[in-house]
Amino acid sequence: MRAFTLALAQIQTTLGGTDANLETHLEVIARARRDGADLVVFPELSLTGYMLQDAAEDVALVPSGEDPVFRRLLRASRSVDCVVGFVERDRRQQKYIAAAYLSRGETVHIHRKAYLPTYGLFQDGRFFSPGGEIRAFDTRFGRFGLLVCEDFWHVSSPYLLWLDGAELLLLTSASPGRGLDGEGRLETARTVERIAQTYASLFTVFVAQTNRIGFEDGLCYWGGAGVVGPDGRWIAQGPDFEESIVLAEIDPDSIRRARLRLPLLRDERPELVARTLDRIMKQVPR
Amino acid sequence: MTDASPSLEIHPDLARRLLTDFLRTEIERAGFSRAVVGVSGGVDSALACFLAAEALGPKNVLAVRLPFAESSADSLEDAAEVIRRTGVASHTFDITPMAAPLLETIPAKDRVRRGNVLARLRMIVLYDQSAAFGGLVVGTGNKTEALLGYTTLYGDSACALNPIGDLYKTQVRQLAAAMGVPERILRKAPSADLWPGQTDEGELGMTYDEVDRLLVRLIDDRQTPQACIEAGFAPSLVRRTVERIRKNQYKRLPPIIAKVSSRTPGTDFLYPRDWDT
Numbered sequence: 001m002r003a004f005t006l007a008l009a010q011i012q013t014t015l016g017g018t019d020a021n022l023e024t025h026l027e028v029i030a031r032a033r034r035d036g037a038d039l040v041v042f043p044e045l046s047l048t049g050y051m052l053q054d055a056a057e058d059v060a061l062v063p064s065g066e067d068p069v070f071r072r073l074l075r076a077s078r079s080v081d082c083v084v085g086f087v088e089r090d091r092r093q094q095k096y097i098a099a100a101y102l103s104r105g106e107t108v109h110i111h112r113k114a115y116l117p118t119y120g121l122f123q124d125g126r127f128f129s130p131g132g133e134i135r136a137f138d139t140r141f142g143r144f145g146l147l148v149c150e151d152f153w154h155v156s157s158p159y160l161l162w163l164d165g166a167e168l169l170l171l172t173s174a175s176p177g178r179g180l181d182g183e184g185r186l187e188t189a190r191t192v193e194r195i196a197q198t199y200a201s202l203f204t205v206f207v208a209q210t211n212r213i214g215f216e217d218g219l220c221y222w223g224g225a226g227v228v229g230p231d232g233r234w235i236a237q238g239p240d241f242e243e244s245i246v247l248a249e250i251d252p253d254s255i256r257r258a259r260l261r262l263p264l265l266r267d268e269r270p271e272l273v274a275r276t277l278d279r280i281m282k283q284v285p286r
Numbered sequence: 287m288t289d290a291s292p293s294l295e296i297h298p299d300l301a302r303r304l305l306t307d308f309l310r311t312e313i314e315r316a317g318f319s320r321a322v323v324g325v326s327g328g329v330d331s332a333l334a335c336f337l338a339a340e341a342l343g344p345k346n347v348l349a350v351r352l353p354f355a356e357s358s359a360d361s362l363e364d365a366a367e368v369i370r371r372t373g374v375a376s377h378t379f380d381i382t383p384m385a386a387p388l389l390e391t392i393p394a395k396d397r398v399r400r401g402n403v404l405a406r407l408r409m410i411v412l413y414d415q416s417a418a419f420g421g422l423v424v425g426t427g428n429k430t431e432a433l434l435g436y437t438t439l440y441g442d443s444a445c446a447l448n449p450i451g452d453l454y455k456t457q458v459r460q461l462a463a464a465m466g467v468p469e470r471i472l473r474k475a476p477s478a479d480l481w482p483g484q485t486d487e488g489e490l491g492m493t494y495d496e497v498d499r500l501l502v503r504l505i506d507d508r509q510t511p512q513a514c515i516e517a518g519f520a521p522s523l524v525r526r527t528v529e530r531i532r533k534n535q536y537k538r539l540p541p542i543i544a545k546v547s548s549r550t551p552g553t554d555f556l557y558p559r560d561w562d563t
Contacts (some may be wrong), residue, residue, distance in 0.1 A: 013309075015560045052555040180304065182295035215559045216313040218447070220304055241307055 001142025001167045001252035007037035008225035008246040010238050012214035015049035018059050022047060022069050027082060032245050038141065040245075043172050043212035043225075044113075044148050045097060046085040048106075050174035051216045055101050056127045060089035063100050063107060074240035077102035081139065081265040083146065085172055088112065089127075092127040094237045098149050099172050101139065109137035114157070120230040121176060121219065124150070136164035142252065149173035158199045158207075163270050167255055168206040169199060176219035189222050189240065204258040204265060206250060213241055230258035291517070292507040294498055296457050298464030300400075302337070305449040307460075309341035312447050313422055315563040320421030324412050324442075325349040326479060327364030327375075329449060331426040332471050333337040333462040335368050337449050338424050340465075344373035348419045351378040352408045354385060361479050367468050377415065382406045401480030405441025413444070421448035430455040433501055434527070435534020436490060443537065454501060492523055500527055 009028045023044060032040040035162040044050065047069065048059040052182035061067045062088065065074055073084055081103040088098035088110065097113035112131025114123035134157055136145045145161030145168070152158060154172045161169060179187020192209060200207040206229060213223040227248040236248035259265060313321060321338045325331045349372070351365045362378075369376045384407050392399050416423045425448025429435055432451060437443045450458055455476070463472055476486040476494065487493050500519050503509040504527070509517075511524045514535045540552060549555045 014563065016557060016562045030471060049560075051558050051560075053558055055557055055561055169455070177304075180296050180301055181293060182297055184297050184300055184303075186300070215308055216560050218308070218312070241303060 003052045003252060004038040004141045004250050005036050006208055006248045006250055007032040007040045008210040009040055009042050010213050010225045010244050011225040013049040015216055016055040016059055018047050018069055029080055029082055033080045035247055037080055041083040041170055041210045042085055043084045043173040043210045043269040048087055056087050056095055060087040062089055074102055074105050079106045083170055096131055097128050097148055099146055111146040113151055115150040115154050117150040134160045136161050136166040139149055142167050143168045144168045144170055146170045162203040173211045174221055186222055189224050196228050199230050200228035200230060204230040204262055230255045292502050294454060294456050294502055295462055299459055301461050304336050306341035309338055309449050315560050318422050320346040321424045322348045322416045322419055322421045323424045324408055325351055325365040325368050327361035329462050329471050330428055330458055332368045332467045333450055333458055334424050334426040334467045339372035339374050347374040348421055349374045349376045350412055350415050352381050352411055354404055355382040356482055359480050364471050368401055379411050397481050402438045404480055405438035409441050409444045418516055428453055428458050430498055432538055434530045435537050439537050454498040456498045480516050522528055
């Protein structure tokens with residue numbers, strides 16, 4: 001991995017208003033570029049808003065240069081890499097909650113949300129198909145992993161990306177805040193913060209978490225975007241509830257130092273995991 | 287063993303930030319910048335008014351006082367104090383002459399019917415003022431009332447959006463105290479003020495302090511009624527509370543529609559309220 005400047009964009013979105021959201025993206029990308037960013041990461045479903053329900057069908061797009069929205073984003077990615085969230089439609093008319101890594105006018109990687117929460121206030125599984133792959137990918141800065149919200153509540157997702165060589169985990173979310181109690185931050189904010197720190201520490205990787213802000217039908221998104229270094233310490237952290245571009249300098253040497261101190265990757269035994277999983281999968285009816 | 291009692295404590299600064307952001311954002315999403323609040327002199331509407339004034343600026347909030355001949359004079363004065371402290375615009379409409387012809391047809395002893403008429407008349411005035419002032423009606427019902435069904439359908443529960451609908455009564459009091467709602471309002475016995483001497487706790491036959499501690503276990507912490515009884519709540523209180531929650535579900539949802547087509551609003555024509563905003 002090489003040194004670069006990462007920008008996390010915690011933005012408000014128009015629900016079902018792709019054109020308005022596209023303009024926001026282009027403005028934020030331009031602003032981040034002026035601030036010296038090399039990569040701008042937008043939250044889950046940043047081009048559409050989150051609680052879409054039936055509007056998912058209206059905003060779904062095929063991510064290619066032929067799509068007018070994607071064409072403009074690909075053009076913007078010539079100067080700054082970006083990760084955008086959108087509803088992807090495939091050739092068989094399946095829809096996914098997707099995030100695309102765009103760089104130098106090309107789509108480098110698309111991740112389809114693999115775990116669709118359909119409990120409590122969540123309805124993802126009702127309106128979307130689950131993605132079927134978790135895979136690290138190479139960028140001009142290094143090897144990254146990309147996960148969308150519920151994906152990173154399943155510990156196997158970052159684990160797989162770690163084994164697949166990711167040195168920076170990009171976690172994007174549109175996480176509705178819950179748990180107003182006696183603490184000064186919402187319970188969900190505290191939990192996501194803990195998760196990011198835990199993954200960074202246990203996998204000795206960078207973890208960059210980008211969450212949106214604003215309200216949709218009474219659901220509040222708290223923001224709180226931030227980057228944790230491979231030693232589990234925060235490098236940068238955005239404010240709660242406010243629009244913000246959070247900048248962080250990524251120093252690749254901190255991975256080397258963290259892994260010298262804590263050689264968890266060296267000592268990890270994926271063959272033991274695979275063997276055990278194989279046994280469990282054969283034994284336990286699912 | 288750890289204490290299984292969930293807390294009702296809320297962080298006042300966080301609650302204030304979140305709820306004022308909610309009001310401003312959702313009202314703007316709907317294309318408005320102003321709000322209308324019915325201010326009764328009680329703590330719920332006082333808090334709603336304080337939040338709206340802070341979210342939108344006092345000039346953009348219209349507090350409406352809606353006294354009836356039998357309303358307590360203190361209520362009117364307490365509402366005036368809320369208006370003074372927040373600096374919001376205000377109007378006062380005596381609903382007595384509007385209510386009189388209808389109340390003549392309802393026996394004096396049927397206090398619930400008469401009370402419902404007053405609650406719904408207030409709704410009519412608020413929605414008219416909503417159109418006149420160009421502001422959305424801000425709800426003043428709390429979570430305790432909603433769960434117990436202690437509310438008049440299409441009356442006090444009618445609103446465009448509600449900042450305090452997910453706060454229990456005891457949490458409303460906490461936030462109201464932190465925001466500077468007058469002490470007198472915080473201290474007085476909660477009342478719908480639909481007839482002289484009425485108090486919520488007298489009518490419900492339970493105190494807010496106790497029922498809130500029970501509700502947060504049942505609803506938020508998903509404890510079973512039996513576990514609540516074992517934790518020391520009176521079996522009759524638990525039974526009555528569970529029964530009220532179930533019986534009043536209809537008040538918390540839109541009306542049932544007979545589904546005959548292939549796509550029905552609310553059932554499988556599902557768009558969020560903030561759609562395209």
